[in-house]
Amino acid sequence: MKCANLAVLLVFLQNAIALNAATTTLQNVPTPLPTLVEYPTEPQATLSKTQFMPEPFANVTGSLNENGVCQCSVYLPDTTFPVQKVEILEITARVLSEKFEIELTKVSQYTKAIEIYEQKIRNLTIKVEHMESTSVSYTELDFQLLKLEINEMQRLVTQLKSTLVGSNVIVEQLYVEIRNLTLMVNDLESLDKHNILAIRREIVTLQNRLKECEKDKNQTTPPSYFPPGSCGHGGVVNISQPYVVQLNWRGFPFKYGAWGRDYSLRTPQKDLYWVAPLNTEGRLLEYYRLHNSYDDLLLFKNARDYRIAYGEGSGIAVYNNFMYYNIYNTRDMGKLDLNTNTLALRKTLPNAAYGNRFSYAGVGWQDMDFAVDESGLWVIYSTEESTGNIVISKLNETTLDVLHTWKTRQYKPSVSNAFIICGVLYATRPVSTRKEEIFYTYDTSTEQEGKISIIMDKMLETVQSINYNPSDQILYVYNDGYLVRYNLIFQPVLH
Numbered sequence: 001m002k003c004a005n006l007a008v009l010l011v012f013l014q015n016a017i018a019l020n021a022a023t024t025t026l027q028n029v030p031t032p033l034p035t036l037v038e039y040p041t042e043p044q045a046t047l048s049k050t051q052f053m054p055e056p057f058a059n060v061t062g063s064l065n066e067n068g069v070c071q072c073s074v075y076l077p078d079t080t081f082p083v084q085k086v087e088i089l090e091i092t093a094r095v096l097s098e099k100f101e102i103e104l105t106k107v108s109q110y111t112k113a114i115e116i117y118e119q120k121i122r123n124l125t126i127k128v129e130h131m132e133s134t135s136v137s138y139t140e141l142d143f144q145l146l147k148l149e150i151n152e153m154q155r156l157v158t159q160l161k162s163t164l165v166g167s168n169v170i171v172e173q174l175y176v177e178i179r180n181l182t183l184m185v186n187d188l189e190s191l192d193k194h195n196i197l198a199i200r201r202e203i204v205t206l207q208n209r210l211k212e213c214e215k216d217k218n219q220t221t222p223p224s225y226f227p228p229g230s231c232g233h234g235g236v237v238n239i240s241q242p243y244v245v246q247l248n249w250r251g252f253p254f255k256y257g258a259w260g261r262d263y264s265l266r267t268p269q270k271d272l273y274w275v276a277p278l279n280t281e282g283r284l285l286e287y288y289r290l291h292n293s294y295d296d297l298l299l300f301k302n303a304r305d306y307r308i309a310y311g312e313g314s315g316i317a318v319y320n321n322f323m324y325y326n327i328y329n330t331r332d333m334g335k336l337d338l339n340t341n342t343l344a345l346r347k348t349l350p351n352a353a354y355g356n357r358f359s360y361a362g363v364g365w366q367d368m369d370f371a372v373d374e375s376g377l378w379v380i381y382s383t384e385e386s387t388g389n390i391v392i393s394k395l396n397e398t399t400l401d402v403l404h405t406w407k408t409r410q411y412k413p414s415v416s417n418a419f420i421i422c423g424v425l426y427a428t429r430p431v432s433t434r435k436e437e438i439f440y441t442y443d444t445s446t447e448q449e450g451k452i453s454i455i456m457d458k459m460l461e462t463v464q465s466i467n468y469n470p471s472d473q474i475l476y477v478y479n480d481g482y483l484v485r486y487n488l489i490f491q492p493v494l495h
Contacts, residue, residue, distance in 0.1 A: 124149060150182050224492045229374050229470050231422035233490035236438065239456055239475070240487035246298065248277045248481050249289055256282035256363070258316040259483050260467035260476040262338075263372050266320060272338075273297045274323070275483065276316050283365040285311030285325060290338065306341045313359070314465040314478065315369030319377050319397055326368040330354060333368065333379070333400050347400040349393070351383040358382035358412045362430065362462050371420040374470045378420050382412045390415070392425055392444060408442045409449065415440070419468045419475065421488075433461040459484060 062072035226233045248254055257277035264270060275297075276288035290304045291297040311325040311334065318324070322344065323336040331352040335345040352368060358381075359366045369380040377397040382388050390412045394403040408425070415427045416436065427440040436458050441450040460480035467476045475486040 120149065147182075223489045226473070226490055228473060231374055232493060233422075234493045235424060235441070235491055236421060236426060236452075236454065236488050237491035238489040239438070239454055240489070242457055242459060242477070242479075243485045244459055245483040245485060248275055248478075248483060249300065249303070250277045250287070252481050253280050254278065255280075255462070255481040256314050256464050256478075257481075258314045258465035258467060258476075258478050260318060261469045261471065261474075262318045262321060263469050263471050264320050272318070272321065274318050274338075276314075276323075277481070278314055282363075283312060284328065285313070285316065288323070308336060308341065308343075313365040313367065313369075314363065315366045315380075316465070317370035317372050317377070317467060319372045322397070324370040324377065324379075324397075326354070331367075333370075333395075335397075335400060345400055349379065349381065350402065351385060352381045353383055353388075357384075358388045360418075361413055361416050363416070363464055366465075369418060369465075371418070371468065372470070373420045373468060374422055380412075380418050380420075380425070388412055390418070390425070390427070390442075392420075392442065394444075404444075406442065406444050406447065410440050410442070417463050417466045419466045421468055421470075428456070428463065428466070430461075430463075431455065434458060436463055456486065 062070045064070055224233070248257060248259070254277035257275070259273070259275040262270075262272035262274065264272070271293050273291040273294060273296075274288060275291075276285060278285055285308065287305060287307050290306070292302060296302045310328040312328040313326050316323060316325045318338070321338050323338055325334050325336070326332070327334045327346060330348075331354040332346050332348050334343055335347075336342070337344045349368065354367045356365050357367060360369075367381060371378040371380060375394075377395045379393050379395055381391055381393070383391055386407055388411050390408045390410050392406045392408065394405075395401070396403055410427060414429065416429050418425055418427045420426070423444045425440075425442040425444070426438050427442075428436050428438050429440075431437045434457060436456040438452060438454040438456065441452055442448075443450070458477075458479055459482055462480050463477055464480070465478045468474075469476065473488050473490075475488060477484040477486060
């Protein structure tokens with residue numbers, strides 16, 4: 001019984017020694033020696049059944065000495081603790097922790113850099129897509145700037161890849177996108193080079209033409225002179241600035257009307273100026289005034305006022321001392337003798353539209369527009385058959401018979417006014433409130449239409465009538481109640 005109790009105590013002793021070795025730094029112990037433990041023969045206390053009983057470490061055999069004390073030999077296990085290994089392990093753990101902190105900081109920096117590169121790529125993508133979608137030709141500098149930005153990002157991403165160990169999906173994707181952008185910009189540049197070259201050639205051509213124009217301008221060659229009544233020129237090529245003569249004699253409210261100078265083959269040197277403002281509603285022709293000279297017109301001297309019953313619209317012309325106009329609310333033409341102020345002849349213009357059916361743009365009740373040129377009397381109008389396109393008829397000024405008719409493809413209500421010079425119809429249209437454009441021609445001798453662009457400055461917004469006089473080659477324009485003159489410049493005929 002004593003030996004059994006001794007074994008239990010030995011087990012407790014072994015556990016205590018192991019615990020003490022785990023909490024205390026020990027030196028290496030040599031090969032364990034047997035330890036002799038003596039116990040009294042009688043136990044000091046009795047163990048309770050509920051107390052923890054560890055397993056015996058080993059079965060030992062004891063003996064009693066002469067004093068009745070139980071003796072036994074116990075060999076304890078190796079209690080050597082690897083202190084040096086623990087220190088090495090601690091140092092290794094500390095180094096790994098520092099490296100982990102450094103790598104974690106790098107990852108944070110790389111994440112921020114990647115976000116910046118992604119934003120730059122998105123911006124570049126937007127630029128390239130805009131260049132693809134628009135037809136604007138970009139210069140070589142634009143492409144070089146794009147290439148510099150892409151090369152910078154490509155270099156940074158390559159550097160980022162080299163610092164990362166292993167594969168990174170985000171960085172690889174960035175690299176691929178940058179390569180795609182590089183290819184796209186190169187393709188755009190190769191496609192755009194042709195446009196740039198074409199534009200540069202065009203610029204050089206225009207610069208050469210501009211130099212020629214400047215050279216011609218510096219030479220200040222006077223325009224070619226063509227005698228009055230002559231058609232030995234190549235048509236109207238330019239027009240002078242407007243010369244405002246005066247407001248019409250009835251005043252500013254009378255914005256509609258016509259004025260001009262009589263072209264008389266019988267007395268070409270005789271001056272007869274006429275002014276015919278319509279009533280304020282812009283339809284009824286009731287009064288007109290005659291002046292025997294231009295000075296009388298300027299000074300309102302020696303004026304002769306007349307009243308007629310009744311004309312319509314501002315398409316009036318005077319030729320050989322007769323006034324030609326559209327009789328009110330009919331398709332009839334009227335021929336008024338200015339010497340006696342009597343209606344000499346009234347005749348219907350066949351199939352002519354009337355009643356403001358196809359008048360000029362911005363000017364009402366001008367269904368018939370009479371014109372005079374070097375060859376005689378004309379009338380400009382429209383018919384239902386022509387669906388509103390301009391019709392030109394050459395008239396016999398004595399009988400008002402239609403001698404010949406030409407049908408154009410120009411819609412009359414899209415034209416602001418028209419006049420005829422040497423058998424060529426010139427039509428105008430408004431460009432702005434202060435500019436008019438001579439844009440359309442129809443040559444009755446060749447039956448050919450043409451497009452030109454001659455800008456006329458105007459004083460006010462609406463041009464009510466234009467009358468050409470072959471005697472002085474001047475346009476007489478009625479512009480919102482003001483009497484305005486323009487000199488014409490003709491193109492020489494090249495032989």
